[in-house]
Amino acid sequence: MVVEIAVVDAELAALYNGPGTESAPAYERVKQLIVSQINAGRWQEGDQLPSENQLVGALGLSRMTINRALRELSAEGLVVRLMGVGTFVAATKTASSLFEVKNIADEIQQRGHRHRTEVVYVREEDADPANAFIRDSIRGKVFHSLMIHYEDDTPIQLEDRFVNPAEAPGYLDQDFTQQTPNHYLSVEAPLTRGEHVVEAILASPEECRLLHIERAEPCLMIRRRTWSSRGLVSAARLVHPGSRNRLEGTFGTG
Known part of the structure; x- marks a missing residue:
């Protein structure tokens, strides 16, 4: 209205x-x-x-x-x-998991909302030796995808992901409007270990355009790497507009 x-x-x-x-x-x-x-x-x-x-x-x-x-x-x-x-x-801020690697489509659907993905590109590239995120684990060629996840009609996450071709050789052939990279990779190369780094950032001009936010809006960024029993599977940079998301998690033994 x-x-x-x-x-x-x-x-x-x-x-x-x-x-x-x-x-x-x-x-x-x-x-x-x-x-x-x-x-x-x-x-x-x-x-x-x-x-x-x-x-x-x-x-x-x-x-x-x-x-x-x-x-x-x-x-x-x-x-x-x-x-x-x-x-x-604004809607009540969406909650994203901090300590678990969850499928964003499942999180959105659990909130009673509709998930959709806008794929910017999925392609093969030369692994950049200057990219410290993947430098020690992926050499030669790397798969690179960029996409935006929407909750109903609001973009809530930019997913910038590098994938190890040795772990997921069919990655380029997937239709990521029908399934998320998380879902595909969890089946293709089951997770045995993960790493999270969380930062507050200002997104780049292009990222702001894709997320429909202003340049001054702060964002939450998660750098996430996941491994299978054979080695590094993927390294993802997940950018969330600060006004639309919060991160939550639990810890302890009690």
């Missing part, structure tokens, strides 16, 4: 200028206004908010002020900004 700004212009202006708001900076008052509409259930998960230009007109503020408010709400995970499309009320 798109929020009809023409209907709520006067109400938004009244809320923005309501009692007790005068001392707060303008961008904070805009944030409070939007949050109040979300908390009241007036703007619900997936609803498209009024555009920056519409909010400028309704509230009589500068575009810079509105942009800052929306940018901060996006960083806080309350809204999702899709370049060239608009700003939407």
Whole structure:
């Protein structure tokens, strides 16, 4: 649903200028206004908010002020900004496993949502000796895939994966719109060991374009390597928009 700004212009202006708001900076008052509409259930998960230009007109503020408010709400995970499309009320952050190697399609389906994959490329390349991620384990040729995983219509993970041809010789022949690399590799070369490294990053301009996020949005990146009993199977770089994901895991013996 798109929020009809023409209907709520006067109400938004009244809320923005309501009692007790005068001392707060303008961008904070805009944030409070939007949050109040979300908390009241007036703007619900997936609803498209009024555009920056519409909010400028309704509230009589500068575009810079509105942009800052929306940018901060996006960083806080309350809204999702899709370049060239608009700003939407965010869903509750999706949870991704930290300590287990799970199939992202299964995780999404368990949440009652639809998974789909957009394959950017799957190809054979010369193994780059400068790539420390695979340098000591894969020599000669390497399979390289890049794809985006969607939850319903929202991109939630960029998967950049190198695969050892000796462990999965049929990798290039798979249709990864029908199964994920994780599913295929777990059958072809069952996992015996894994390694995770988690970092907070800013994605590259091309990655931002593919994930439909702005350049300033922080991301969570997992570097994941998996081994079978015969050797390294794959090395993946998984990039998650920070406003759309959280990582969780448990540990201990109790």
